[in-house]
Amino acid sequence: MIVLDKVSKFFGEKKALDDVSFKVKEGEIIGFVGPNGAGKTTTMRVIVGYLKPTAGEVTIDEKNPIDDRIDVLKQIGYLAENNPLYLEMKVSEYLNFITSIKDDRENLHSLKKQTGIEEIWQSKIEELSRGYKQRVGLAAALIGDPKILILDEPTSGLDPIEQEKIRNLIKTLGKKKTIILSTHILPEVEDVATRVIIIDKGKIVYDGAKPKRRGEVERLFKRLIK
């Protein structure tokens, strides 16, 4: 279980997260939504231990991502915002590098198929389209067969067809994994998530089950975000 307990994060004087608390149970798919600058990425970074909270605590299966970072990170697959990749490497080199660090050779072949990157396996990452880059980032996150997937804007900047493909992949993955999906694309949340958390100005303003009616998330979002 992922637990955020009264987490705050300051960047100098600026408060990026303000007393954020929520729990994510195994098997949930969380749609983590909010406007730009609301604190979505900071929350994701605090969960994976890339940022240290100024106050409060994060635990993943009762382990702290800062103090027990190697143990915690073995359980997490993380796709960071804007999908940073080593562009000078080939797809094969990059994913073999991640594989060697996560010590998981067995799943690589099936991952190539699952993420649809077989045809670009020997291509240089810098030459790939945005959609393929996103698939490479997703494949990297899936190496090691992590229990938890943290995806920060996985479909941002993609065309509708690519968005649909990535979304379907996330839905398939969600059958076996706990997923936190940070996004500002509201239909995506309606399509994929089982629970919705809305954040604004560093505070959680809504945390509950996904509304059943189509378009309800958007209405809720517009009502809560001023």
Add this chain to the structure above:
Amino acid sequence: MVNLFKKELSYYFNNPIGYIIAILFAVFANFLFIKDLFLRGDSSMRPFFDILPWLFLIFISALTMRIFAEERRVNTIEVLLTLPISETTIVVAKLFALLIFSGFILLLSLSIPLTLMAIGKPHLLEIIMAYGGVFLLSASFISVSIFFSSLAKNQIVAFLCSVLTIFLLMVVGGDFLAFFIPRFIQENLNFFSPLYHYSNFLKGLVDLRSVVYFISFTMLFVFLTVINLEKRE
């Protein structure tokens, strides 16, 4: 660690920047030595080893400036720091990769001892000891540059901070300081200068204190870099 080491090393061998730095070093080092070779009239490599720290001051800083600064700029640092490997492993792997590439650059200076062997009788043991000193010196310079690269997002800032710090450390025990401070202080400060310890190797000596100095110096800056990465600010 081996995988990260290989990745870092392959960056330098598969990228023009590594070769440009290596070729520039080879041109400068060989030219500065050869230009006065026949005027000097002996087969000692001492003049080469005397200018080497000053060349390394620039070339090592240039080679290392990107090691973390570039990762910060393009945010691959987020990928690296969210993989299940320790910060110490990351820093040590990068240090070793740079050390090996510096060793490759140094290989390009082997033309000098080979030329000297063809035209005279250089003292081979002295040359081997001096190369050992260069290796330790480069490890210490790399560790300083890695530290500044981990602090800065801009490579040029990392380069300038690294050059300035190494320069100050090099001149800290210099004789010219005796004009401004008491002699005994200057002599004690001398101990902190990498040049002082490096000069022991040039005499063909392996002074254990100098070996310990270089290893401690390198470890100190590796430690500072790890602390900086662990801050997670």
